Amino acid sequence: MAVIERPVAKPRPIYLNLLRIRQPVPAIVSVLHRISGALLFLVGIPFILWLAQHALGSEQGWEATRSALGHPLVKLVLLALAWAYLHHLLAGIRHVVQDLHIGMQLKSARASAASVLVVSLLVTLGVAIRLW
Amino acid sequence: MVTRDRVPVGAHYGWRDWLVQRVTAVIMAAYTVLVLFLLLWFGGLDRAAWQGAFGNEVFRIVTFVFMLALLWHAWIGVRNITMDYVKPTALRIPVQALIAAVMIGYVGWTLRVLWP
Numbered sequence: 001m002a003v004i005e006r007p008v009a010k011p012r013p014i015y016l017n018l019l020r021i022r023q024p025v026p027a028i029v030s031v032l033h034r035i036s037g038a039l040l041f042l043v044g045i046p047f048i049l050w051l052a053q054h055a056l057g058s059e060q061g062w063e064a065t066r067s068a069l070g071h072p073l074v075k076l077v078l079l080a081l082a083w084a085y086l087h088h089l090l091a092g093i094r095h096v097v098q099d100l101h102i103g104m105q106l107k108s109a110r111a112s113a114a115s116v117l118v119v120s121l122l123v124t125l126g127v128a129i130r131l132w
Numbered sequence: 133m134v135t136r137d138r139v140p141v142g143a144h145y146g147w148r149d150w151l152v153q154r155v156t157a158v159i160m161a162a163y164t165v166l167v168l169f170l171l172l173w174f175g176g177l178d179r180a181a182w183q184g185a186f187g188n189e190v191f192r193i194v195t196f197v198f199m200l201a202l203l204w205h206a207w208i209g210v211r212n213i214t215m216d217y218v219k220p221t222a223l224r225i226p227v228q229a230l231i232a233a234v235m236i237g238y239v240g241w242t243l244r245v246l247w248p
Contacts, residue, residue, distance in 0.1 A: 037210075038210070040206070041209070041210055046238075049241050049242065053241075053244070056245065057248070089161065089164065092157050
């Protein structure tokens, strides 16, 4: 196998204090894409399976699930999951659109990232209003 | 090909995972539209309507396909997270194995919910 010659990296200043770097909007959307995905896996899947199992069982199960969904803490979990699902879905659609080489310019990439953030938060707000 | 960088606890090398992530995403997006449509059609959470939906064999199979797409998609995503944050191989193997075991458990749970 041929040995690959790699260009020697230029010494650059390292400044990686995450709390002090001002991240561009696409970076924020990207980090939230990961966080929302992790949330959906860790909480979302067991939560929805548990919910479906109880709701689809007996009539009492359906009623018990409905009253459980009325609990403020459960509502908060539901709201967090709704945001995670929306953000992950919209950021994912943005990804696929960019795979098609649409919206690759810096300006449009920033605009689409900002819309992912704003739209998912607005729809989450709508879900919150619907829940309470 | 960067053959020398291959690690057994890494991703698949090539574009398979990339493609799987997108195909499973499209399946899930389509299912999401279907469920939103059903929610509108049933006018929310009506027990008889949802019992009917989940009593339909086609809907159960479609839901099962959604769950498999979700779990395959989640596996790739979560594995990528472990590749970024869990560096020692001796730790990454058990972490990934645990995640894979949980995923298989979820498949069993889904079967139990859909075909009780």
